[in-house]
Amino acid sequence: MRLNQFISSSGFCSRRKVDVLIKEGKVTVNGELISLxxxxxxxxxxxVDGQLIEAKENDIYIMLNKxxxxTCTAAKGIERNIIDFVNYPERIFPVGRLDKQSEGLILLTNDGSIVNELLKEENEHxxxxIVTVDQKITAAxxxxxxxxxxxxxxxxxxxVRTxxxxxxxxDDYCFKITLSQGLNRQIRRMCRRFQFTVTRLQRVRIKELALGALAVGQWRLLTQDEITGLK
Known part of the structure; x- marks a missing residue:
């Protein structure tokens, strides 16, 4: 197994981050620095930085209605961070982001290997x-x-052009938008271009995985069929 895959699958961080840590000389194998x-x-x-990385026993996949x-960060110093909010007993991290004001479907896992699959723009997932804005929507x-x-x-x-x-x-103030991109605050910036301000933004689907009836603030483990669909 490649080293970056092993570390990411342990839940420590993504493969991309592992490669950065290797370049920075922070990763050792049997006490020796290694290369990409x-x-x-x-x-x-x-x-990694003296911290032993061990293979995890089980993969965890969680759907949260944020x-x-x-805030979608694993940084413990951030008030109301998503890890403290979920309070899961094992180490997990969020896959991608929803900005602080936004709500809806976000995944958390300890499986670093799934991150690139879900977040790479070229995969076009x-x-x-569902978006609510501050003034009446027009056909234009x-x-x-x-x-x-x-x-x-x-x-x-x-x-950049979306x-x-x-x-x-x-309805008059609400629309549904389907994106295959994940640019920073993309929907809010798109609306602002036409002098509309987003007052509510909710993500309800990622690939075949739908939020469904999961209540705001609640989370559940994915089924095996859902996990297979993600991969």
């Missing part, structure tokens, strides 16, 4: 959101949102 692409042997002792006000607004919008991308420090997407009006 290292393949482990059975019985190897792996440490309420507004909870669909996500559904729906069409413009679906066509693609120029928004600011802080990672690239410039504007991909065409499905947008369906629900």
């Amino acid at each position: 692409g290292h393949v482990m042997n059975e019985g190897d002792r792996v440490e 309420p507004p006000g909870v 669909e996500k559904d959101y 607004f729906i069409e413009d949102m679906a066509r693609g919008v120029d928004i600011y991308n802080p990672r690239k420090k410039g504007n 991909k065409p997407c499905r947008v369906v009006q629900i």
Whole structure:
């Protein structure tokens, strides 16, 4: 097994983060620094910054209906962080993010190998959101949102155009949007481009996994069929 896969599958961090730690000289195997692409042997002792990494016994997959006000971070110093909110007895971390004001479906797991599969933009996994805005929706607004919008991308420090997407009006102030991207605050930035402000944002689906009747603030373990669908 490749070292980055072993560490990520332990739940310590994602494979991408492991590669960064290896480059920074923070990962050792049997007491020796290693390079990217290292393949482990059975019985190897792996440490990150002196912390022993052990293989986990069971994979954990949790669906949470995140309420507004909870921050999607595993950092213990952040008030109302998602890990303290769920209070699961084993180590888990959130897959991706919903901003603090947003609510709805988010996954938590100890399986680092699933993170890249779900978050890589080129995989184009669909996500559904129900969005409420502060003024009456027009047909032109729906069409413009679906066509693609120029928004600011802080990672690239410039504007990017969002991909065409499905947008369906629900009522005068509410619509459903299906995205295959995950740009920073994408829906809020898209709406702001047309002078609309989002007053409620709820994610209700990731791939085939739907929020369903799970109440706000509640969580449950995924079924085996749901786990298979994610992978």
